[in-house]
Amino acid sequence: MVNTWEVYCMTLSLKSTLLGSAALALLATQAMAEQRTLKYYADFDPAPLAAFEAVIAEFEAANPDIDVVLQNFDHEGYKTSIRNFLTADSPDLANWYAGNRMAPFVNSGQFLDISDVWADNNLGESLASAKGSMTIDGKQWGIPYTYYQWGIYYNKDVYEQVGVEVPSTWDEFIDNCAKFKEAGIDCLTTGTKALWPGAGIFDYMNLRTNGYEFHMDLTAGKVAWTDERVKNTFAEWAKLVEPGYVTANHAALDWQDAASLLIQGKAANYVMGNFAVAVFKDGGMTNETLGFMQFPEITPGLPRGEEAPTDTIHIPAGAKNVDDAKKFLAYIATADVQTKLNEALGQLPVNNGSKVGDDPFLQAGFELLSTADGGIAQFFDRDAPAEMAKVGMEGFQEFMVKPENVDRILERLEKARGRIYK
Amino acid sequence: MTGSATTPAIAGTHSHGSGVWKRNQRALAPWLFLAPGIFMFALYVIYPIIASMWLSFYDWDGLGAKTWLGLDNYAELLDDDAFYTSLYNNIIWLVLYMLAVPAGLFIALFLNQTVTGIRIYKSLFFFPFVISQVVVGLIFAWFYAPNFGLFYKLIEWITGTGIAVLADDRYVTYGIIAAGLWPQIAYCMILYLTGLNNVAPDQIEAARLDGAKGYKMLWHVILPQLRPATFIAIVVTVIGALRSFDLVSIMTDGGPYGSSRVLSFYMYEQALSEYGFRMGYGAAIAVVLFAIMMIFISFFIWKMVRDERGM
Numbered sequence: 001m002v003n004t005w006e007v008y009c010m011t012l013s014l015k016s017t018l019l020g021s022a023a024l025a026l027l028a029t030q031a032m033a034e035q036r037t038l039k040y041y042a043d044f045d046p047a048p049l050a051a052f053e054a055v056i057a058e059f060e061a062a063n064p065d066i067d068v069v070l071q072n073f074d075h076e077g078y079k080t081s082i083r084n085f086l087t088a089d090s091p092d093l094a095n096w097y098a099g100n101r102m103a104p105f106v107n108s109g110q111f112l113d114i115s116d117v118w119a120d121n122n123l124g125e126s127l128a129s130a131k132g133s134m135t136i137d138g139k140q141w142g143i144p145y146t147y148y149q150w151g152i153y154y155n156k157d158v159y160e161q162v163g164v165e166v167p168s169t170w171d172e173f174i175d176n177c178a179k180f181k182e183a184g185i186d187c188l189t190t191g192t193k194a195l196w197p198g199a200g201i202f203d204y205m206n207l208r209t210n211g212y213e214f215h216m217d218l219t220a221g222k223v224a225w226t227d228e229r230v231k232n233t234f235a236e237w238a239k240l241v242e243p244g245y246v247t248a249n250h251a252a253l254d255w256q257d258a259a260s261l262l263i264q265g266k267a268a269n270y271v272m273g274n275f276a277v278a279v280f281k282d283g284g285m286t287n288e289t290l291g292f293m294q295f296p297e298i299t300p301g302l303p304r305g306e307e308a309p310t311d312t313i314h315i316p317a318g319a320k321n322v323d324d325a326k327k328f329l330a331y332i333a334t335a336d337v338q339t340k341l342n343e344a345l346g347q348l349p350v351n352n353g354s355k356v357g358d359d360p361f362l363q364a365g366f367e368l369l370s371t372a373d374g375g376i377a378q379f380f381d382r383d384a385p386a387e388m389a390k391v392g393m394e395g396f397q398e399f400m401v402k403p404e405n406v407d408r409i410l411e412r413l414e415k416a417r418g419r420i421y422k
Numbered sequence: 423m424t425g426s427a428t429t430p431a432i433a434g435t436h437s438h439g440s441g442v443w444k445r446n447q448r449a450l451a452p453w454l455f456l457a458p459g460i461f462m463f464a465l466y467v468i469y470p471i472i473a474s475m476w477l478s479f480y481d482w483d484g485l486g487a488k489t490w491l492g493l494d495n496y497a498e499l500l501d502d503d504a505f506y507t508s509l510y511n512n513i514i515w516l517v518l519y520m521l522a523v524p525a526g527l528f529i530a531l532f533l534n535q536t537v538t539g540i541r542i543y544k545s546l547f548f549f550p551f552v553i554s555q556v557v558v559g560l561i562f563a564w565f566y567a568p569n570f571g572l573f574y575k576l577i578e579w580i581t582g583t584g585i586a587v588l589a590d591d592r593y594v595t596y597g598i599i600a601a602g603l604w605p606q607i608a609y610c611m612i613l614y615l616t617g618l619n620n621v622a623p624d625q626i627e628a629a630r631l632d633g634a635k636g637y638k639m640l641w642h643v644i645l646p647q648l649r650p651a652t653f654i655a656i657v658v659t660v661i662g663a664l665r666s667f668d669l670v671s672i673m674t675d676g677g678p679y680g681s682s683r684v685l686s687f688y689m690y691e692q693a694l695s696e697y698g699f700r701m702g703y704g705a706a707i708a709v710v711l712f713a714i715m716m717i718f719i720s721f722f723i724w725k726m727v728r729d730e731r732g733m
Contacts, residue, residue, distance in 0.1 A: 386697040
C-alpha cells in the first residue's frame with residue numbers, strides 16, 4: 001500500500017519536473033534497461049526479511065547487472081496465492097517447503113528441475129542432510145536455506161519446584177507427569193486450535209515408538225492406520241492423555257496461549273519447534289529458566305529420528321530469467337550466506353560448512369540434528385499429503401480430548417488413506 | 423438510433439434503415455434496457471452456478487488436469503461423516519437462528535416508545551450489527567476463552583468447573599450461534615422498528631375502542647401490519663444462517679476436530695484452504711448447499727409473486 005502511494009508521489013513530482021529533466025530521465029531509463037530483473041516472491045516475517053534484504057544487497061553488489069525485486073507476502077496468504085501466481089504471473093524465484101509439501105507443484109510441472117545447480121556446486125555434499133527431502137523422482141527441485149529442530153522445551157523452575165530430574169526415557173517422563181499433576185501443573189501443554197501443534201506430538205510418539213522408516217512409510221501411505229504398530233503408538237500416547245497430564249481445553253488454545261502457560265509455570269513441558277524460543281523469551285524466560293531436551297526414548301535401541309522442517313526456494317516453471325535465478329540459488333546455498341541468514345533467522349543452516357550461532361538452543365538443536373542416526377522428518381503436514389495431514393491432525397486433536405475414541409479415529413484415517421493415496 | 427426514432431423530422435430521412443426497429447420497438451426496448459443487467463447476472467451468477475455443477479463431476483486440484491469422476495464426488499459425500507456433521511450443524515443453525523426474529527421483535531416493541539434519549543438506546547442496540555462479524559467472533563472467542571474468559575469464569579464460579587465452550591464438541595456450535603444471534607437480533611430489531619413506524623394509528627385507536635389491549639392487540643392488530651417486516655426478517659435470517667461462514671472460521675476454524683463445521687465452511691476447507699484444493703469435491707458440497715438454499719429461495723419467490731398478484 002505504502003509503495004503504491006510512494007510511486008504515486010514520485011509520478012507527480014516526476015511530471016512537474018519532467019520538462020526540465022527530460023534528458024536526465026532518458027539517461028536513467030537507459031541505464032536501468034541494462035539491468036536484468038529477478039522477481040522473487042517470498043513470505044518472510046520482519047526479522048528474516050531484513051536478513052534476506054541484506055543478503056540480496058550483497059548478491060546485487062557482486063552481480064551489478066542483476067536487480068533482485070523482492071515481493072514479500074503475508075505468511076498465511078502466501079500459501080493460497082502461490083497457486084495463483086505460479087499459473088498466472090510467475091516470478092523467477094519463490095519460497096516454499098521441502099518434502100511432500102512441494103510434491104503437487106513438482107508433479108504438475110510448476111517447479112523447475114534444478115539438479116544441475118546441485119551437481120555444479122557439489123551441493124549433494126554440503127547440503128547432504130536435506131538432499132533426501134529435496135528429491136523427487138531422483139531430481140532436486142529447490143534449495144534449502146534453513147531448518148530448525150523440534151523437541152521438548154521445559155520450565156526449569158517448575159522442575160526444581162516439584163523436585164524431579166529431566167527424564168531420558170518415556171517411563172521417567174510419565175513418572176514425572178504424575179508428580180506434576182499432584183502439584184497442579186500440566187505435565188505437557190499444547191494448543192491445538194490450529195491443529196498442527198498436536199501433529200508435533202504425534203510425530204515424536206510415532207518416531208520413538210516405531211522409528212523413522214515406519215513413520216515415513218505411514219506418512220507416505222504405505223502402512224494402514226489400523227496397523228498394530230500405529231495402535232502401539234497411540235497406546236503410549238494414551239499414557240499421557242488418559243490420566244489428564246495434557247492441558248485441558250487445548251483445543252480452544254492457540255499455540256502462543258499454551259506457551260504462556262509454560263512461561264507462568266502452570267505447565268512443565270511443551271513439544272514445539274525452535275521458533276517458540278522467541279515467544280518464551282518475550283514472556284520473560286531466560287536461558288536459566290528455559291530448558292530444551294530431546295524427546296525421550298520409548299522403544300529402546302531404535303535409531304533416533306528427529307523432526308526438522310526445512311524452508312526452501314524454488315524456480316517456477318514460468319520464470320523468465322532462469323539463468324540468473326540459478327545463479328541466485330547457488331549463492332544462497334553457500335556456507336557463508338547460510339551462516340549469515342540463519343544468524344538473523346535464529347535457525348540452523350543446512351550447509352554443513354556454515355557456523356551456528358552462540359545461542360544455547362541453536363547449539364543444542366545442531367547437536368541434536370547432526371547426531372540423529374535415524375533420519376530427519378519434515379513434520380506431519382509436510383511429510384503427508386495436505387488432505388491426509390488435515391484429516392490426521394483432526395484425529396490427533398480428537399484423541400487428545402477423547403482418547404476412548406481411538407479405534408474410530410484410526411478407522412477414519414484408514415478410510416481417508418484409501419481415498420487419498422492412489 | 424433511439425434518438426432519431428423519436429424525432430419525426432429526422433426519422434423520415436432514415437425511414438428505410440430503422441424500419442425493423444420501428445416495427446419491433448415495443449418488443450425490443452425492454453430487452454435492451456435489461457441487457458446490461460442480464461449480461462452481468464449471466465456472467466457473475468448463472469455461469470458460476472453452472473460451472474460449479476460441472477466441476478462437481480471432476481477431480482481437480484486447481485493446477486493439474488481434470489479427471490472425470492461422474493457422480494463419485496456425490497457418492498463420497500454420502501459416505502462422509504464430516505459432511506453429515508456439517509449438514510446437521512447447518513440445521514441447528516437454521517432453527518436456532520430463527521430466534522433472532524421474535525427476539526428482534528421484542529426489543530423493537532420495547533424500544534418503540536418516546537423517552538428522552540431513546541435514539542441513543544436504539545443505536546446502542548443496533549451497534550452489534552454495525553461492527554464486523556470478525557470483531558463479533560473475536561469478542562465471543564475471548565468471552566468463552568478457557569482460564570480468562572468472562573463466560574468461563576462465570577460458569578466456574580457457579581458450578582466449580584469452567585466449560586471451554588469452543589473446545590467442547592457438545593457446545594461449540596451453540597456457542598457460535600449465540601455469537602451470530604447478537605448482530606442478527608439487532609438486524610431484525612431495526613427491520614421491526616421501521617415497520618412499527620408505519621403501523622396505522624387509526625387502527626390501533628379503533629382496536630382500543632373495541633377493548634383490545636396487551637397480547638390481543640399485538641397478535642391481531644400490530645403483527646398483521648408488520649407482515650412485510652417479518653417476511654424480510656425471516657428471509658435475511660435464513661440466508662444468514664445458511665452462509666454462516668465467517669464466525670465459524672474466526673472462532674474455531676471448524677474445530678474441535680471438525681465438530682463445528684457448516685456446509686459453507688466445509689466447502690471452503692475442501693476447495694480453497696491450506697490443506698484442501700479438492701475443487702471437485704468442494705463444488706459438490708456447494709451444489710448441495712445450493713439445493714438447500716433453492717428450497718427457501720423458491721418458497722420466497724413463490725410467496726412474493728403470489729403477494730404481488732394478490733395486490
